[in-house]
Structure formats: C-alpha cells, structure tokens
Amino acid sequence: MATIDDIKSKIDIVDLVSEAGVKLRHAGRNYTGFCPFHDNKHTPAFVVWPESGTWRCFGQCNEGGDIFKFVMKRDGLDFKDALQKLADRAGVKIESLQREAPQVKEAHERLRLLLEDVLIYYRTHLFNNKEVLTYLREKRKINDTTIETFGLGYAPHGYDNLLKHFVPKGYTQQELIDVGLLTVREDDAQQIKRTNDKFRNRIMIPIRDETGKMAGFGARIVDPNDIPKFLNSPETPIFTKGHILYGLDRARKPIRMADQAVIVEGYLDVIALHQAGYENVVSPMGTALTEDQLRLLKKSTRRIVLALDPDTAGQKAVLHGLDAARSAMDREGELGFDARGLLRNEARLQADLRVASMPDDLDPDEIVARDKDEWKRLIENAKPIVTHVMDSLAAGQNLNDAKVKNQIAAQVLPLIEDLPNAMERDTYRQALARMLRVDESVLAGTQAQGPVVRHRPRAVDRSQRVVTPLVALNPTLRIESYCIGVLFRKPALLYRLDRKLQESGLSALAVEDFEYTDHQLIFGVIRLAVEQDEKDHHQYVMSHLPESINDVSLDLLAQTEQLDPVDDKLLEELLARFIDLRRANAMLNMNQLRFLQEDEQQQGGANLKTYQEQAMQFMRLLHSLDQAKRKLTLRRQE
Numbered sequence: 234m235a236t237i238d239d240i241k242s243k244i245d246i247v248d249l250v251s252e253a254g255v256k257l258r259h260a261g262r263n264y265t266g267f268c269p270f271h272d273n274k275h276t277p278a279f280v281v282w283p284e285s286g287t288w289r290c291f292g293q294c295n296e297g298g299d300i301f302k303f304v305m306k307r308d309g310l311d312f313k314d315a316l317q318k319l320a321d322r323a324g325v326k327i328e329s330l331q332r333e334a335p336q337v338k339e340a341h342e343r344l345r346l347l348l349e350d351v352l353i354y355y356r357t358h359l360f361n362n363k364e365v366l367t368y369l370r371e372k373r374k375i376n377d378t379t380i381e382t383f384g385l386g387y388a389p390h391g392y393d394n395l396l397k398h399f400v401p402k403g404y405t406q407q408e409l410i411d412v413g414l415l416t417v418r419e420d421d422a423q424q425i426k427r428t429n430d431k432f433r434n435r436i437m438i439p440i441r442d443e444t445g446k447m448a449g450f451g452a453r454i455v456d457p458n459d460i461p462k463f464l465n466s467p468e469t470p471i472f473t474k475g476h477i478l479y480g481l482d483r484a485r486k487p488i489r490m491a492d493q494a495v496i497v498e499g500y501l502d503v504i505a506l507h508q509a510g511y512e513n514v515v516s517p518m519g520t521a522l523t524e525d526q527l528r529l530l531k532k533s534t535r536r537i538v539l540a541l542d543p544d545t546a547g548q549k550a551v552l553h554g555l556d557a558a559r560s561a562m563d564r565e566g567e568l569g570f571d572a573r574g575l576l577r578n579e580a581r582l583q584a585d586l587r588v589a590s591m592p593d594d595l596d597p598d599e600i601v602a603r604d605k606d607e608w609k610r611l612i613e614n615a616k617p618i619v620t621h622v623m624d625s626l627a628a629g630q631n632l633n634d635a636k637v638k639n640q641i642a643a644q645v646l647p648l649i650e651d652l653p654n655a656m657e658r659d660t661y662r663q664a665l666a667r668m669l670r671v672d673e674s675v676l677a678g679t680q681a682q683g684p685v686v687r688h689r690p691r692a693v694d695r696s697q698r699v700v701t702p703l704v705a706l707n708p709t710l711r712i713e714s715y716c717i718g719v720l721f722r723k724p725a726l727l728y729r730l731d732r733k734l735q736e737s738g739l740s741a742l743a744v745e746d747f748e749y750t751d752h753q754l755i756f757g758v759i760r761l762a763v764e765q766d767e768k769d770h771h772q773y774v775m776s777h778l779p780e781s782i783n784d785v786s787l788d789l790l791a792q793t794e795q796l797d798p799v800d801d802k803l804l805e806e807l808l809a810r811f812i813d814l815r816r817a818n819a820m821l822n823m824n825q826l827r828f829l830q831e832d833e834q835q836q837g838g839a840n841l842k843t844y845q846e847q848a849m850q851f852m853r854l855l856h857s858l859d860q861a862k863r864k865l866t867l868r869r870q871e
C-alpha cells in the first residue's frame with residue numbers, strides 16, 4: 234500500500250476533526266458539527282463521513298475533502314507538509330520524500346550503476362573459478378543459463394580488490410562504502426579511510442528491487458568454515474531489507490498469472506525453483522517477513538503461500554511462544570512467521586495466507602531436485618494458516634487428555650477470533666471442536682481461562698491499531714483510484730472523456746470529481762499534461778508529479794497494468810464509472826442536505842435557503858446523470 238493510503242487508513246477522521254476542537258454529534262452513519270472554517274456557530278453545517286474518511290461544509294465554505302485537505306486548510310499547509318504531519322501522527326515513515334530530491338536521485342542512480350559494474354566483475358571471477366562453478370552446477374544443480382539469468386558471481390579472496398579495480402574506473406572509495414561493498418576499518422588523523430572488501434571468497438547473488446533496479450548483494454559462503462553462512466549488503470540508501478523481496482522483479486508477472494505468490498526462505502531456493510519452472514516464488518531478506526513486503530505482493534495477488542523450512546526459527550514460532558513472537562512483532566513491526574501476526578495481516582491485507590510444510594527436513598531446492606512435481610503438490614496442499622497451527626499443535630499429542638485439549642484450544646481460539654470473516658470463524662471453531670472431540674459450546678468457555686494474549690487497549694498507541702485499508706472498506710475510494718489510475722496511464726483519454734461527458738450534457742472532468750487530495754493533485758497534473766503539446770503526455774505527467782505522491786503513482790501504475798487494450802472500451806468504462814461516482818456523491822449530499830434542512834428548521838433557519846439551493850442543484854445534476862446513464866446503457870445494448 235502506498236504510504237498515503239496507509240496514512241488514510243490509520244487516521245480516523247472523526248478523531249482528527251474532534252481533536253481540532255470540533256464537537257461532533259453522531260447522526261446516522263455520519264457526524265455533524267460546527268464548521269471550523271467559517272464563522273457560524275448557529276447551526277451545524279459541517280459533516281464528517283467516517284467510512285470514506287471525508288468531510289464537507291454545506292454552509293458558507295461549500296467545500297470538502299479528506300484528512301489531508303482538512304489539515305491543509307486548518308493549518309495553512311501545502312500537501313507535502315500536511316502529509317508529513319499526518320504521517321507523524323499515524324506513525325508512518327515517509328521515506329520516498331526524503332529520498333527523491335533530484336541530486337539524491339542522481340547519486341542513487343550512480344550507486345546502482347556501480348553495483349551493475351560490480352556484478353560484471355563478480356561474474357567474471359565466477360567463470361574463472363572452476364571450483365565454485367562446479368559447486369553451483371553439481372551440488373546446487375544450477376545450470377549456466379540460470380547463473381546468467383540471476384547474475385550470480387564470485388567475490389575473490391583479498392581485502393582491496395574492489396578499491397584497486399573500481400577507483401581507476403572513476404568511482405570513489407566513498408561510493409564503494411556508500412553502496413555497502415567496503416567496510417571502514419579505521420579513520421585516522423589524515424582522514425584517510427582504511428577499508429576492507431566486505432565480501433571475500435563468497436558466491437554473490439545480486440538483489441534487485443521489484444522494478445529490477447540493483448539494490449545490493451546477498452552472499453553465501455564457499456568455504457564451509459566461514460561464518461556467517463549468509464551475508465547481505467548492509468542497509469544503504471538504495472537497499473532497505475524490509476522493502477525488498479528477492480526475486481520479485483522476475484516473479485511479478487508469474488505471480489499475477491498464477492494469482493499466487495510462494496514465499497521461501499533462501500535466495501538459492503528461489504533460483505532453483507525458478508529454474509524448475511516455478512517462477513511465482515520470492516524470498517524475504519532474512520527470516521522475518523515485513524508488512525511492506527506483503528504489500529508489495531498484494532499488488533499482484535492476495536493469495537500467498539509460505540513454504541517454510543522445517544527447522545527454522547520461524548516455523549518454531551508458529552508452534553511455540555506465540556505470545557513472545559507477537560510482542561516482538563509489535564515492537565519491530567515485523568511479522569516473523571508468527572501465526573497471529575500473519576493472521577492479523579491477512580485481515581488487514583485481505584489476503585489468503587497458507588502454509589506449505591516441507592517434508593523430510595528438505596529445503597525447497599532439494600525437493601525440486603528430487604521430484605519436480607512434488608513441489609506442485611506441496612503448494613496445492615498448503616493449508617490455511619489456522620489449520621496449519623491447529624494440526625501442528627495437535628501433532629503427537631494425546632487428544633484424549635483434557636489438559637492437552639484445553640491448552641490447544643487456548644492457543645488456537647484467539648487466532649480464530651482474529652479472522653475477519655464470521656463464517657470462517659464459525660467453520661474453524663467447528664473444525665477445532667471436531668479435532669478435540671468436544672462440543673462447540675465447551676470451547677466458548679475455554680478461551681477465558683487459557684494463556685490468551687490480550688488485545689492491547691486501542692488508545693495506547695495509534696500506530697498499532699488494527700486497521701483495514703480504507704480502500705477495502707470504501708467503494709468510492711476504490712472506483713476513484715481506478716479512474717485516476719487509468720487516466721494516469723493514458724492521459725490522452727481525458728480529452729475524449731471530456732467530450733463524451735459534454736455530449737451527455739454533463740460538465741467536463743474537474744478536480745472536484747475526486748474526493749481525495751492525492752487524486753486531485755494527480756488529476757491536476759494530468760490536466761496540464763493534455764493541455765501542453767511539447768512533451769509526450771505520460772512523460773509530462775511523470776516528470777511533473779509532486780514528489781510527495783510518488784508512491785501513490787507507483788501503486789496506480791501497478792493497479793492498471795492490465796487495462797483493456799481497446800481505448801474505446803476503456804473510455805466507455807471510465808464514463809460509466811465517473812457517472813456512478815458523481816451520482817453516488819450527489820445522492821450522499823442530497824441525503825445530508827435533507828437532514829441539515831430538518832435541523833435548520835428547528836433552529837430558526839438561517840441556512841435554510843443555501844441548503845435548498847444546493848439541494849436543487851444536486852437534483853438537477855442527478856437528473857442529467859440519470860439521463861446520461863440511460864443513454865450509455867442503451868448504447869451498450871446496441
């Protein structure tokens with residue numbers, strides 16, 4: 234999820250507005266209060282819709298927006314500063330903002346270039362090293378095509394290879410340090426840095442981000458006595474472990490095609506599986522899977538299978554010490570492979586998480602080496618995460634023992650309660666009752682006695698609140714996001730859309746058609762793009778977007794990768810969606826105005842006239858929208 238969407242999801246607009254001193258009164262599904270932006274303390278004209286996270290003043294201001302707009306207006310900030318302010322409040326880090334200044338971008342490009350050069354250097358050393366090549370080919374069963382495809386290499390023995398090779402090529406020692414390839418030994422009085430090559434006598438695996446840009450290296454030992462067995466580049470300006478999934482640059486399309494992503498724990502597992510034809514496989518950078526990584530996947534699929542090595546800490550955490558794993562997770566924002574954490578994310582990301590257990594203490598690469606089809610079966614038989622935990626806890630236990638039953642129930646029930654879907658909860662409760670051979674009603678009593686992890690009180694820390702993405706809850710946001718995404722990808726459609734709207738007696742598309750500030754900003758740039766003719770429209774949009782909305786735009790691009798190639802169809806679709814959006818918006822406002830008018834009549838009626846005028850406008854709008862919609866439907870049926 235883009236940072237901005239993350240912030241939207243984590244901040245409750247009712248809280249935000251209340252804290253700004255607006256007393257809100259519950260009115261149906263909405264809240265009303267006195268508008269903080271204009272001077273009328275007589276009747277409440279300010280309405281907040283918690284579901285869409287938006288607000289509107291029906292009085293003098295006659296405008297509205299989302300949380301960003303509210304803060305911008307209240308504090309007189311621009312979008313970027315409002316974003317920063319709300320990010321702080323939500324406990325969300327905005328890294329893209331700090332990283333995207335043009336000079337910084339250029340420096341990052343140079344670091345990536347350096348990494349590409351180093352990759353070639355390591356590859357040359359690999360093909361000159363018979364022993365390591367033989368190990369890869371024969372022991373790991375990796376063929377030469379795969380070695381090339383994944384850019385494997387070898388870092389030779391020695392401490393100053395990189396300095397000797399790359400400084401004469403025009404790179405600086407500092408750049409080699411910045412990119413994590415040299416470690417600084419000492420920094421003496423003359424300020425001459427003494428450095429060592431970080432990677433020596435190791436198999437080098439280039440790590441790229443999801444768009445294929447070089448980010449760092451993973452390294453595996455050749456000499457079995459070396460430690461540690463695996464070593465990654467340190468965190469650098471272009472390498473954030475929690476934000477990258479190894480192999481995703483190659484796996485993105487296969488994941489989308491299979492509508493499934495498989496997560497394994499080792500880079501060489503990823504490579505072996507891709508070689509065997511299973512290309513929807515990725516791996517996190519260490520053992521812990523972060524929420525950001527799950528979000529990266531979510532752009533392509535919501536069906537995720539965890540293929541866990543049988544002997545890892547992660548697997549153990551699923552079985553034991555759920556409490557400890559969970560509190561550690563809360564602190565670090567990482568999931569590990571803790572079942573409860575994953576469940577919570579399943580709910581938040583609306584993903585389908587399953588666990589495939591590897592048999593016979595084998596790693597994934599050993600399994601495909603043994604029998605290629607076995608992998609397919611294992612993944613097909615992956616169990617939903619709750620079932621996996623249930624079965625694992627029950628394995629080898631005497632299920633006739635009342636104490637054992639009680640223990641298992643106490644551990645599994647809280648997981649079941651975390652499930653978002655009531656039907657699923659029922660199904661699992663029944664399954665648990667069946668497994669333990671007890672009556673379901675008995676289970677209800679067990680939970681309170683067991684060593685259950687209590688949910689934190691919600692008020693303690695906002696950033697820890699369990700939130701469902703606004704997008705998932707709110708259809709308007711989803712449609713809006715789709716529409717702006719299509720226009721973002723194909724700005725040229727905007728002209729044609731405007732014409733279609735006008736042919737239907739409707740006004741051209743305007744900033745007001747979007748409720749959310751980020752969408753409004755993007756729309757503004759798209760509008761400018763189609764009004765100039767010096768640059769290609771899309772290029773213009775890309776180069777004129779405010780940096781603060783970079784991550785939203787990436788999300789939008791990802792969402793709209795599979796558009797209907799026929800522009801005419803897209804256009805019809807867009808037209809229909811915008812009519813729906815306008816219609817939903819008009820209805821919402823009409824209803825609200827009705828309530829406000831009733832209130833107003835009781836209070837004396839200073840605003841009555843403006844409300845009636847607004848209501849008339851919305852009525853007329855609804856009428857033309859309905860006509861346009863009818864015409865569109867008729868045309869579609871022809």
Ligand SMILES: [Zn+2]
Nearest residue numbers: 268271290294
């Ligand atoms: Zn107002």
